[in-house]
Structure formats: structure tokens, C-alpha cells
Amino acid sequence: xxxPLPFEQDIHELEERLAQLEATASGPxxxxxxxxxxxxxxxxxxxxxxxxxxxxxxxxARHRQRPQFxxxxxxxxxxxxxxxxxxxxxxxxxxxxxxxxxxxxxxMLIGQQKGKTLAERQQCYYxxxxxxxxxxxxxxxxxxxxxHLPVICLIDTPGAFPxxxxxxxxxxxxxxxxxxxxxxxxxxxICVVIGEGGSGGALGIGVGDRVAMMQYxxxxxxxxxxxxxxxxxxxxxxxxxxxxxxxxxxxxxxxxLQVIDHIIPEPLGGxxxxxxxxxxxxxxALKRYLRELLPLSVESxxxxxxxxxxxxxxxxxxxxxx
Numbered sequence: 001x002x003x004p005l006p007f008e009q010d011i012h013e014l015e016e017r018l019a020q021l022e023a024t025a026s027g028p029x030x031x032x033x034x035x036x037x038x039x040x041x042x043x044x045x046x047x048x049x050x051x052x053x054x055x056x057x058x059x060x061a062r063h064r065q066r067p068q069f070x071x072x073x074x075x076x077x078x079x080x081x082x083x084x085x086x087x088x089x090x091x092x093x094x095x096x097x098x099x100x101x102x103x104x105x106x107x108m109l110i111g112q113q114k115g116k117t118l119a120e121r122q123q124c125y126y127x128x129x130x131x132x133x134x135x136x137x138x139x140x141x142x143x144x145x146x147x148h149l150p151v152i153c154l155i156d157t158p159g160a161f162p163x164x165x166x167x168x169x170x171x172x173x174x175x176x177x178x179x180x181x182x183x184x185x186x187x188x189x190i191c192v193v194i195g196e197g198g199s200g201g202a203l204g205i206g207v208g209d210r211v212a213m214m215q216y217x218x219x220x221x222x223x224x225x226x227x228x229x230x231x232x233x234x235x236x237x238x239x240x241x242x243x244x245x246x247x248x249x250x251x252x253x254x255x256x257l258q259v260i261d262h263i264i265p266e267p268l269g270g271x272x273x274x275x276x277x278x279x280x281x282x283x284x285a286l287k288r289y290l291r292e293l294l295p296l297s298v299e300s301x302x303x304x305x306x307x308x309x310x311x312x313x314x315x316x317x318x319x320x321x322x
Contacts, residue, residue, distance in 0.1 A: 002272050005059045011048065011269075014041050045268050052216075054244035054253075058224065060216040061195045065272040067279065069096060069111030069154050072194065075279035076286070077102055077109060083140055089169065092133030094125045094157070095205070097140040102152075102283070105290060108144030110137050110205055111154035114195075127196070128161040131174040134204045138178045141185055150188040150290060153205040158223060160201035175204040182207035183309065188293035188301060190286060192264065193217040193251075194271075209305050210289040211259070213251040214278070215266040219259070220249035259312060 001019070004012035018037050025034055052060075060066070073080050082098040084091040093113070100109040114127035137153075144151050160171055182189060182205075191208035197219030213219060222230075227247060228239035248254070251263045264285045271278035293301065 002063070002065050002269075005056070005063065007048070007056050007059070008269075011041070011044060014044065042268075049269060053241065054218075054247070054250050055224065055241040057216055057250050058196075058218050058244055060270040060272075061218050063270060063272045064116070066195055067271050067275040068116070069113045069156060069194070071275060072154060072279055072282060073100070073109070073111075075276060076283045077107075080109065083143075084136075086132040086135035086139060088135060089132040092125075092130050092136060093123050094127050094129040094161070095133035095137050097137055099149075102286060102290070105294075106149050107290075108140055108149050108151045109154075110140060110151065111194075112157045112201075112205070114156060125161050127157040128159060128201060129157065129204070130161050130163075130166045131169045131171050134160075134174040134178045137205050138174075138181055141182065141187075141189075145185050145187040148187060150190065150294065151185070151208075152286060153189065153191045153208065155191060155193045155197050155202045155206055155219075156195035157198050157201040158196050159198035160204065172200070175200045178204045179207055183305065184302060186298045186302065188290070188296070189305075190289045190293070192282065192285070193219050193260075194282070198223055207309075209293055209301060209308070210261050212262040212264055212285060212289075213254065213260050214264050214271060214282070215251055216270045217251060218249040219251075219254055220247050222247070224249075 001012075001015060014037070018034070018041060021030070021034055021037060025031065067075075077100040080098050080100040082096060086092070095110065096113050097108070097110045100107055112127050112129065113124050115121035115124040141151050160166065160175060189208035191206050191211045193202065193213040195214070195217055196202075197206070197213070197217060199220065199222055202219060224240045224243040224247065225235040227243035228235040231243065232239045248257065251260065254260045255263055262285065265281050267274035267277045296304070
């Protein structure tokens with residue numbers, strides 16, 4: 001049973017009662033009680049997750065048991081061959097790259113890995129990449145273009161690594177360079193936010209012909225904690241929730257604003273409740289995007305990509321009267 005989040009306590013208690021009842025109940029009356037409690041639990045879940053607040057969505061996106069990049073690699077892709085290093089400084093473990101197959105289609109796979117154990121999280125910098133991570137990703141994207149392979153990017157990061165060393169080695173420059181090069185990379189690019197989509201750390205591998213989000217992921221120019229610290233000088237439960245509401249960072253908000261193209265459904269309560277079901281939905285979406293993009297010529301692909309990003313941020317200004 002997944003570890004409950006603060007707003008899931010009543011759901012967790014009901015799940016525990018159901019487990020106890022299933023272990024002890026017998027006979028027709030016991031079976032009917034189990035069925036009734038299951039209906040009650042399903043109704044409660046549907047009502048709760050249909051009315052999630054933005055901050056609650058963030059808590060789901062950050063759940064410790066939520067599937068990460070390497071989990072999806074195991075569940076969706078075949079023959080993953082990891083490629084290491086940036087040919088300049090080192091091998092950033094927060095960004096993983098490699099060749100893979102998706103139902104026979106050769107692809108270049110790029111994703112951010114946070115890690116699960118403490119040792120792995122430290123090795124992966126909690127999913128916060130250094131400049132060498134973005135340089136590695138860009139090198140592999142160019143390799144994919146050379147061999148006419150589509151690129152799939154799975155995004156899951158709180159943000160780029162904020163340390164002094166990363167800044168000294170050109171963190172902002174390499175994120176900007178990656179964004180620029182992705183706009184004109186002559187091969188299909190698919191980007192999916194599978195968990196956290198934090199700031200430039202996400203944008204560095206987030207420019208694509210199709211950009212999608214998992215249902216309970218978030219994508220934001222700044223974390224709610226960072227926003228609250230700037231605006232109210234303190235990041236507590238109240239200010240973080242206010243910041244999350246104002247930032248319009250949920251998948252539903254970003255689809256309405258046309259920042260993303262699609263929302264990929266998750267199991268009720270989040271991908272951590274049924275990773276296999278979440279992986280099935282993600283795989284179906286990726287296959288659909290590939291079917292749409294692979295037949296396009298390079299000229300059509302780049303023109304559509306250009307038009308996609310030119311449409312973002314269009315607004316109508318009311319006339320000014322003296």
C-alpha cells in the first residue's frame with residue numbers, strides 16, 4: 001500500500017479497514033460488506049482526486065514511490081543501451097541517455113533520474129542536472145538526428161543544479177543552447193513531463209514537436225517554494241499553496257493555456273498506485289505521437305515546430321483610449 005499523502009489520510013484509513021475486512025470476513029454478509037466498502041472507497045477517491053488543489057497535485061508528483069525514468073525504461077522500452085559522458089567534463093547521472101526500441105522503432109531516449117535510495121539520490125543529484133548533463137543530452141540528440149532517429153525526452157526534475165560549480169561551468173548557457181538547438185533539430189522530438197517539471201532544468205530537454213504531461217505532473221517556471229520565498233519572504237504551507245495556485249502549473253492549466261498538447265491519464269490517485277497502468281498509458285501516447293510525426297518531412301516537421309512555439313503567449317490587447 002503506497003505511503004499516504006497528508007490529504008489522503010481518510011482514504012488510507014479506509015483502505016486499511018478494507019484490508020482487515022478482506023482478511024477476516026467470510027460468508028455472504030462478509031462479501032457484501034467488502035463490496036460496499038469498495039464502492040465507498042472508490043467514490044471517495046473519485047471525489048477527492050477530481051477536486052485536487054494545485055499544491056496537492058505537486059505532492060503527488062513528488063511522491064517517493066512515483067515511477068521514475070528508469071522504471072519506465074524497464075516497463076516500456078526494449079534494448080536500452082545507455083550512452084555516457086559529454087566529451088568535455090564528465091558523466092552527469094541526473095540525465096540518462098541511450099538508444100532503445102519502442103515496439104521495434106529505434107529511438108534516442110533521454111530522461112532525468114532522481115534516484116530512490118539515499119545513495120542513488122546523491123549520485124543523481126536528486127534529478128538536478130549540471131551543465132555536463134545538458135551537454136550530454138544535446139550531443140545524443142545530434143547523434144539521433146544524424147541517424148534519423150526520433151528523440152523521446154522524459155522530464156522529471158525539481159530544477160537544474162543550483163551549485164557554484166554548475167554556474168561556473170555555464171549552467172545557464174548550456175540550458176539556453178539546448179533549447180535553441182532543439183528548436184531546429186531535424187528529427188521528431190517528443191517530450192513528456194512524468195513528474196516534476198521545474199524551471200530551466202525541465203526546459204533544457206523540453207522543446208518538442210509534441211509536449212505532454214502525465215495527469216498529476218506539474219510544469220512551472222519556478223517551484224512554489226521559490227515563488228513563495230520571493231513574494232512573501234517565507235515558504236510555509238499557506239504561501240506555498242498560494243504560489244502553486246497562482247503559477248498555473250497543473251496539466252489542466254497548461255493544456256488550457258496551450259503550453260502542452262496532451263494530458264496522459266494516470267491511475268486514480270497517481271502513477272505510484274499502479275505503475276504498470278501508468279506505463280501502459282504513457283506507451284500508448286508515445287506510439288501515437290510517433291505515428292503522427294514519423295511520416296513528416298524534415299521541412300514540414302521544423303515548420304510545424306516553429307509555428308507551435310510562435311503561437312504560445314499570443315494575447316489580445318484592449319485599445320487604449322485617451
